[in-house]
Structure formats: C-alpha cells, structure tokens
Amino acid sequence: MKKLNYRLVIFILATLFGIAFTIPSFLGKNPKVNLGLDLQGGMYLVLGVKQEDAIKNKIKTIASTIKYISEKKELFIDNLKVKNNKIEFELIDNGDEKAMDKELATIKGINIKKIPKNGSIEYIVSLKPEEIEKTKEDAIKLAVQTIRSRLDAYGLAEPSVTRQGKDKIVVELPGIKTQKEKESIKKLISSAAHLELYLVDDERKITSPKEAAKYGDILLPDKNNPNKMWLLKTPPVLDGSMITNATVGFTQKTNQPAIFFTLNSQGAKIFGDVTGKNVGKRLAIVVDNKVYSAPVIQERIGGGSGQITVGSPEEAHILAIALRSGSLPAPVVLLEQRSVGASLGADSIRNSMIALISGFVIVVLFMAWYYRLAGIIADIALITNLFLIISIMALFGATLTLPGMAGIVLTVGMAVDANVIINERIRELIREGVPIRKAIEGGYKNAMSAILDANITTLIAAIALFAYGTGTIKGFAITMAIGILASMLTAILGTHGIWQFLLDMGKKITPKDFGMKV
Known part of the structure; x- marks a missing residue:
C-alpha cells in the first residue's frame, strides 16, 4: 500500500466510480442513460405560437383590471369594451379624472388618450410599442416553460422543448409510440387552458356577434353543444393567471368528473x-373560449375555490395538468409532426455501436503496437474514460442521442491524444540520454501546456455548441465535454500514477516500453 501514490488512488477510485454507475445502464436500472428520440423512437413536433393573440389576452387582462379598480374605488364608468386591441370606456364624472389617472398609472406599458365630453371623459387605452414587442417575446418564453412543465407533470422522461427561430417551438418526446399517447400529448400541449369567468348577460336576446359587440358583449359556444351560444359580459371578471392549484375529483350530486381549482389571494378577493x-345571476366558467358551465350564484363564494365539470376522467386529468402548469399566453398551432420508429432507433444504435467498437478496437491495437507498454497504459486510461462518460451521463440523467454517440466515438480518438503527446515528449528526452524516471516526469511536465491548450479550446467549443445549439447538437456537446474532462483525469493523472507505481515497485522500464528501438 505504501507504493500507491495519490495519482493512482484517484485513478482507481475514478475507475470504480465509472464501473459502478455504468452497469445499471446496461441492466436497464436507475441511474441509467436515457435514450433520445433518434435512438428509441418517439414523437417530433414543431409548434407555431400566435403572438398576436398574446397581445389580445394582455388587453383583456388590463380591461378586467380597469373594471375591478373602478368598482373598488367607486369610479363610475360606462361602455367598457375592447376593440382593435384598445380599451375604450367613459368616465361618467370628470371630477374623478385625477383618481382614475392615478389608478391607471399603476398599470405598466400603456398609453392613455383622453377625449373630454359634456361632463364626462372618454378614455382610450392601448399598449406601448415596446410593451407589444415584450409581450410577443414573453409569449414564446412562457410557452416553452409552460409546455415543459405540462410534459413533466404528465410523467414523461426527458422531454425536449426548445425555441426555434422567432415564433416556433420544437418538442421531442422519446418513447411516445401508441396513437392514444400521441393524441393525449397533442391535446395537452395545444390546449391553451385559458380559464376565464364571465357574467352571463341574461337581459338581452342577441344572436349576432356584431350586435353583441355594440353592448360590450361576446358570444361563446357551449362546450357540450356547439349550436348553443352564450351571451357574456366583457371583460371577464377573472382569469386563470390567478390559479394556484387544480385537482381532479368528482361532483357530490351527480358524481361527474370535475376539476377543483384554487385561486390566489387576489383572485379569491375578486x-x-x-x-x-x-x-341570483349566472357566472359562466369559460376554458379556451368554450362555456363549460354557467351556474346561478346562490351566495357569496369565499375561500377562492371553484369547480369545472368535464366529460371524462382523462379529459379532467389533462385539463387539470394544463391549469396547474399555467395557461399558454397565446395559442399554439401544430406546424409539423413526425414519428420516429423504434426500428430506426435500433438501426442507429447498432450502427453507432459498430462504429464505436471498431474505432475503439483499432485505437487500442494501434496504441499497444506502436507504444508497447506505454500504449497499453494509455488503453487502460481509455477504458476508464468510456466508463466515466457513461456513468456521469447516467448520474445526471442526461439523454444520449445519435450525435451524442458520435461525440463518444470522437472522444475515443481524443482521449489517447494526450498520451500520444506525453509519450513523444518522453521519447525525445530518452533520445537525449535523460534517465527513464526523469524522462517520464519531464515528458508529463513538457506536454502539459500543449494538452491543456488543446483541451480547453475544444471545451470552449463544446460549451458554445451547448449554449446555442438545438437538442441534437446539445447531445453532441455534452458527450464531448464530459469526454474531454474525463480524458484529462485519466490520460494525465491516471497514466502518470501508473508509471510512478511501476517505478516505485522496482520494475525496470526500458526505451522498448515506449516503442523505441534500442
């Protein structure tokens, strides 16, 4: 044990660590390396985000805020309506102008135009240009976060949700194969889950959307009967942004599947x-512009909770996940859908494994033939390097893609590159007549700067690929980065420790052990 040096101890521990966390991946147990879409098959979607609808939703939310503020502060307004992405209303008493302006000043990103009338003031509220651009940008970012949250809540392993271009989102779902799973996932992703509560306008009998707009109303279809239209007062009194939780259950009277939602403190008060x-009036519960129910308000409802009856437990489950994860700020549309079959994944794995194994064998044989004992020691470091790549990916739950496997194949060559440089430096010193022990120490010292420069520059490239690349490029960058870091541990520290151990054990090292002719 006294002959063991710290370099060799670290190398042995790294090897044991690599083996311990690699075996579960081959046995199919956790922690294991997850296979990407291109290796195990699954679903590939390209979604488009309707950014203009995000602006409309923003305007509607501001209109709801203005209505709530005016009622709370007793600022009497009339003809509040949303038209052409603008909010119009009339302040009945112009003596309340300062109070109204003070309340509107708390709303960020809006322009206010006032038109004086006989004793009243007409207000026209619109979004500032910079707020419009911010709303569009936020719509994409929030859509990515919301879709990812929904897929995580659904229980999918390693879903990939990434932005593409200005207004597109790419979703990769490994392991989704059955048609039923595909339909459920598409419904979960595309559902805006935009919950709104409207007061029903039972005073008028209107069937035309244009006529309804004159009175600041809208017509929305019934969820279960599309031919039945509901006349609702705008703006909505509440929206889904105030939901804190949504669970699936059954109603007490009819035992129908239902979603029970809870509001935050502000929503509960409203x-x-x-x-x-x-x-005595009816309150319509609207999800994605469809009226799910319109119960009569029997009494004041405190506590900030409510329920939505739905058709089936499966529908309730998907909608509850969507509500919990938050509504999409703008609707998404399916632009492209592709299915990757398991057979293609199996072919990719087989071909990649052939490339990996053949490349590995050729490198191992060449190193052993050209550098003799030094080559064998480099090969030992290479094996540990592969174990470390797989174990680290398994430990962090990383996904292995086809480009990722290409990164491993590339790492096989790069992993011995450091030892090639070190061995050549040692051979140079031996030719100059330097004793073996000093030549080995000098070889590692002289090669260090070149090895660090090469590995650091490659690592920087890998980081850049990970930061700015798409899902498949990220897989290549991850395996390459892990391989570089592992090779610096094994090729520099590990092989140096082995040489030091052999010398301390009294083994006679000759130039032949470095592939030199004497």
Missing part, C-alpha cells in the same frame, strides 16, 4: 366580491 354583488 371572486368573493363578484359573487357577492351578483347573487
């Missing part, structure tokens, strides 16, 4: 105030 002031 919900309580609205229901308290509108007892």
